Amino acid sequence: MTATIISGKQVSEDIRGRIAGEVKGLAAKGVVPGLAVVLVGEDPASQVYVRNKEKACHDLGFYSEVHRLPAETSQAQLLALVDELNRKEAIDGILVQLPLPGHIDEKAVINAIAVGKDVDGFHPVNVGNLVIGDDSLLPCTPAGVIELIKRAGISLSGKHAVVIGRSNIVGKPVSLLLQRENATVTMCHSRTENMAEIARQADVLVVAIGRANFIDASYVKPGAVVIDVGMNRLENGKLAGDVDFDSVKEVCGPITPVPGGVGPMTITMLMQNTLIAAKRHHGLS
Ligand SMILES: Nc1nc2c(c(=O)[nH]1)N[C@@H](CN(C=O)c1ccc(C(=O)N[C@@H](CCC(=O)O)C(=O)O)cc1)CN2
Secondary structure, three states, X not given: OOOEEOOHHHHXXXXXXXXXXXXXXXXXXXXXXXXXXXXXXXXXXXXHHHXXXXXXXXXXXXXXXXXXXXXXXXXXXXXHHHHHHHHOOOOOEEEEOOOOOOOOOHHHHHHHOOHHHEOOOOOHHHHHHHHHOOOOOOOHHHHHHHHXXXXXXXXXXXXXXXXXXXXXXXXXXXXXXXXXXXXXXXXXXXXXXXXHHHHOOOOEEEEOOOOOOOEOHHHOOOOOEEEEOOOEEOOXXXXXXXXXXXXXXXXXXXXXXXXXOHHHHHHHHHHHHHHHHHHHHOOOO
16 A cells, blocks of 8 residues: 555644634734624534534634524525624624525525625635636635645646546635646546546546545556545445545555545634634734
């Protein structure tokens, strides 16, 4: 086996340590970053993620508000809450936990969040700025992927990166961020022919297709960096990535595990975005 593990837990701890230090410095200037999280309904996984966000705020010295709304909340009620949070001085970042119940239009809600408070980086203005390479709040999971690669000491410049999956939340933004790092990027998706052949050309393979253990060693060039963004709950309750870790670890170089790889970075990058939003809000960036 040539694989080495890229630990998202470890990288997260390092980044959170730095954020906590910055928060102390801001407190001395009378600034406390504030995050509002909105959860509609009782999806068990979402409840856990929201609790973890609340805990991260507490641990890092942020002000936090969690708004837990019943599943039958109307879109108008949710939009009214977003509007209130947009105008609230103590709040620098707003996150509406996804997925939302089916009767609510996610796009309408995301579009209603003030661009400067959109710490998920999902608002079309933030997405547009990402596309044209301007400064913006970056989507958390894709930003976490880049941070993991960089902090593992891997240079992306001139490398061939293959992204498997073209979702708006991961595949598309991660491909833009890889290009920003001067990688040459190929995107594959469910209609791609010869996917294994293309994937085997990758120096860096990023997988976000939502199919448990789909990518085996036949997709991986020896020594390639493998980043698994998949999070699939199996029938036995265990969490599996999109990459068949036991097969791929025999050929790859650095690889992220699931759990403990990209996942923990999502909340850490959310905290980082909230800190950035707070500094901008107070003219300190
Ligand atoms: N508004 C948003 N909604 C959702 C997002 C998001 O970024 N913004 N992402 C996911 C859920 N999510 C955060 O909200 C999230 C997912 C996973 C993890 C994580 O730490 N995963 C661990 C395993 C946890 C477990 O055992 O279940 C890991 O991979 O090691 C954090 C946050 C959808 N909704």
